[in-house]
Amino acid sequence: MANEEIYYSEEEQNELFERLESLKGRINGNSENMKALMSFKTRRPMRSVMYRVPDALRQQNEDAYSPSSVSIGPLHAWDRPVRAMEGRKLSYMCCLFERTATYELTERDCMAAMIDMETVVEECYEEVKPFEHQRFAELMLIDGCFIIELFYRRCRKEEDPILENPYHFSAIQHDSLLLENQIPFFVLEKLFELTIKRIPENNNTQHSLTLTECVLSFFGDILMAKYIYPREDMNPYHILHLLHNCYLPPPENIAWDYLKDEDQVKSKHSATQFSNAGTKFQAGDYGTVIFDLKFSSAPTCFGLITKGYFKITPFYIYELTEPFLRNLIAFEQCCPSIYHFFTSHAFLMNILIDSEKDVKLLEDAGIIHNYLGSSETVAILFKDICKNVVPRRIIYAKVYNLMMEETIASWINRRTFLRLFFNNIYVRMTVIGAIILNVLTLLSSIYTMLSYYHS
Template sequence: MAMEDELSNSITIMMDDSREKTDDLNQFWWSEPWYPVMHRVQDVFRRQNKESEDVYSPITVSIGPLHRGKKHLLATEAVKVSYMHLLFERTRASQETQRNCAADMSIREDDIRKCFREVQLDDNVSLAEIMLIDGCFLIELLYRNYVKEPDPILWNPFKCYAVHRDLLLLENQIPFFVLEELFCLTVECIPKYKHKGSIPTLTECILSFFEGMMGPENAKRECKGMMDSENAKAECKYERPPHHILHLLHMHYSPYVNEDNWNAWGPRNNEVAEFKFSATQLDIVGVNLKEVVNSQNRFDLKFSVGPRFWLLQRSQLEIPPFYIDESTEPFLRNLIAFEQCSPCLPNIFTSHASLMCILIHTKDDVELLEEAGIIRNSLGSREAVLHIFKDMRKNAVPRNFFYNQLWTELKEFCTPSRTFYTMFSYHHPRN
């Protein structure tokens, strides 16, 4: 009996402690739902993609505390310190700049630690030091790229790709306000005569560094989410300060979200999973797949139905070009993981990936989409494209589907009578 009482008391203490931590965390997040949050990728994402490259862990450089100290990343620690030193040397008084940056990070350490509440860091971790070194490294690298200075990382294609990849990882982020404050204390204090042109903003430096992530047609697109006026912010429910660099890029490449199209998002159901028509099957039942020409929004899909001729009727599904290269999979996977971790974030990239996963089931689907100009493949093989979406299908499950209205119209067009021809074609694929 004594053992049972001891066990019961132990469980009660554990539950009280857990309840206190949970209540404290919920109170914090609900009172400040847009406070910057640094996430870990959910374990289920990694378990579902064991056969693929780990697209969630850095291979060259760690940013922030989550991967710091790993053996294969130690070589870049000295590089980060040297970049921090070079950044300080750009200002009028490097020693004073160093003291100001160190003091600012020390003062802000409690605020920074709040951003990592979900990942349960050890209290002994010196976040102020990590933020100072990693933040200054990032700013120096971004500034060098912006002003086109010679750089051993940027001028080496392999290093440049690896660093680009690592800086886009969800687990390799630091709070955006850290970068903003360090940028203000360093780059904005560089004498004007040392600048090649006007002094850039932090956002300009970041977008320049990651220019063309969605393909050349999107490289110069103005960021609709990055508006400065208070009136513009009031019109856009999605306009909030970014949590980190990955969030900034999510905002940059996302379509403009206002009151009208926000409420048009689909209900939280499994309608997406119920629709099974691939690209080749849609083609057979009368849906012509076509590229959207000169689109400024890669999410702007259009579905239209043509006139009926006796029992025959064609329709058209227009999709903007989707560029695929070596950086596509890690970038998309981390954007999807970010959306899944953030309940306040619209599932725009998850919805688009889910749509592409439905359309692509075989190499014939990839071939059809390439011929239509919808997929721009730089990987060299259709098997590689098929592999990307085959693996991504396990994770691309949106909470609310961005294309709900379009999908409803498409399902209505694909009637049961058309489904017979689709099922027939499934057993007689194209050569």
């Protein structure tokens, strides 16, 4: 049977050719995707950059991925909880047009730009429901103008009913960070150019404010790591991607060879276990990238025992931290051109934090600043946030494994030293003699100094 020739009738052959021609047409129509796949090493982004959160992640915490106050883009445009904001979004759009002093011209130019972009923008989304009452271009116009006007008011410290209400402001911040609640950044840039850039300053020159400045003014330093590095060459896909990039180290400081390392964490031990074995956790310097983790060791006890020092950049945990981290991780999981920095950081914290004792140890070291309340809450957060997440690489594998090896070696040396000390009288006498000699030398030095000052 395996050697029999497969026969297709003429009708079946024609049908097959038609299907192949249709498939070729679809491939040619998605040339950007094909180029990205064919040259994956160049890390070119896929055309679709607006992703749905995988169900396995969404099930862990639905509220962390779904908007509760405002929808941005098409994926949640028809959700009932966010419909109440639609009228307010229109008013923000009108206010933005009025700033330019050429209302009708700005409105016409913005709408024309969105119509020209409509097909390209729609192809950026993995999934878009059919629009029955509203054109896609109209949706982009209203949502984009709402974001720009609100962010501009925040940047200019203008009075605003949303910004002055802590609850509403926090809710809008939360919803604007969600992976499924984004519109392409090039849409925002075009609307920003046609609106804010047309607002004359005192000397009638073009407005110098940038969209990135407005975004960072609205969100600030979410992780409170006191490190944000906005680069001019970021080319973000959307606002969440912009914030993702702002926390990464400068390109010249990223050890790309280090990221290519295929090693995984060889074994898992918590912060408390490391501490009990002699490793000391220390807070890194503020103002350094949150991914800058360093391990070093130094000899102690006459060089017989090595003590390890694991330095981790401090970060803050409060209400907005979990949804921000969850959506960044979901973005890294979905987008093949993004390095897994936040995923790796969360995995490392999950390894180090096995219980609230580990959280308390990192809090005492000044590494974690907990504003959620109990240490147990933080421990649960990092356990849950890594469920159903598959990192391509844990970029801290080398650092962790080095700490593991050094700690084990130090522990073995300590055990060997103690065994020799208690079982061998000559070792005990040597160590005690060395201690007595050092004490006598110290006392002699003190006596000499005191005699000098009294003379």
